[in-house]
Amino acid sequence: MIGIKKIKAGALQFVLFIGAIIAILLMAFVMLSHSHTLFNKKTDITIDLIQATDRGMARSFEQPLEVGKVWTLPEENTLGIHTNVQRTYWGMLQKRMVVSQKGKLKFTKTGLVGHKEENRAALYLQDDNRPMVIAGDAKINGNAHLPERGIKMGNIQGYGYTKPQLVYGKKWQSRSRLPELENSTVRQLKQLTATGFRPTGNDLGLKTGAMVKNGFQQETQIIRGNVVDLENVFLTGNIMVWASQQINVHPTANLTDVVLVAPKINVADGVTGNFQALASKQIMVGRNCNLTYPTVLAVQDIRKTEGNNTPQREPSLIMETGSSISGMIVYKNENESKGYGADIKLETNAKVHGEIYCQGSLELKGSVFGSVWAQSFIALENGNVYLNHLYNGNIDAYQLPMEFGGLVLSEKPVNQVMKWLN
Incomplete structure (x- = not known):
């Protein structure tokens, strides 16, 4: 007869405990394996969504x-x-938002877009039935569209043109009107600088030391006032600063992707950052500023002129010596009676890495590494006015990277992302 041996209850509990631990470990392993598989699938879908937005x-x-x-x-x-694309504007730059979605997963990319020119010309000078005159240490390096009467050497205050070539590139004949900016861009600039324009969005109180970052998928934040002083503030993203009279940007302000709108905008000496400044009367950029890509300085001049103004009238857009901008400078004015003053003035050692579009007179003493479209040049020296003269200014189309995305003209398509926005 086989005897019956009793097993202690503690041993059974230990066996059950070990079994429970093993079951938990097995379940954890199964769940980890399943989660890993789902994570890989989600990663693959996310990669597909990112590629779809770029493709879109x-x-x-x-x-x-x-x-x-x-x-x-x-x-x-x-x-x-499924991928959707929407075209809107931020300031006067075109903005495109691409959304790709699969099920509950969605990926969004937003960017400012412009035109990339493969065969960039250095100069387009409107044909006003008079020749262009080049004098002093000026130089045009690149292809140029010039009036029918061409270009010739000149002399200002005893400084004549001494280089062996007048244009270091091919020459073509220009037309009696500048190439037009894209219609919707022109409408956008006019709308933002119109007297009755008032921005819409969430009002944001401006405080000294404020640090505000607003994404472009959020509603626009608005800082408004009669005269707005931007001092000791950090503003980034989807923020518009609007003033009924004037905006003053101090060197202690840190602005990124912000839009400024006012009749007058004053950028003090030593300011750095990138922003769009849109004015109806005047923009002044002080000394030694460094405004990075894609900065925009644009004046839609609404001032009316009567008769022939004096040559001493103040320019609508001034860049002082030592300042540099990477982006675009625009002056628009449909008024035919403009007088003999400069509409855009770049002082000696002022530099533009990008484009200048001037529907008026350009006084260029500094350098443009890119392209210039202008109705005329002007030089004001010792009280004398020299019409259609380029004096000591430098235009070099070859110094601008081919990837530069800039102004969109009516006959040119959007084909380049300027900057991805957060």
């Missing part, structure tokens, strides 16, 4: 998108990803 942005360049309308990409694969 590139394909949108081929479409005549209307402002504010949403364009849906035709289904091009079996991944089940």
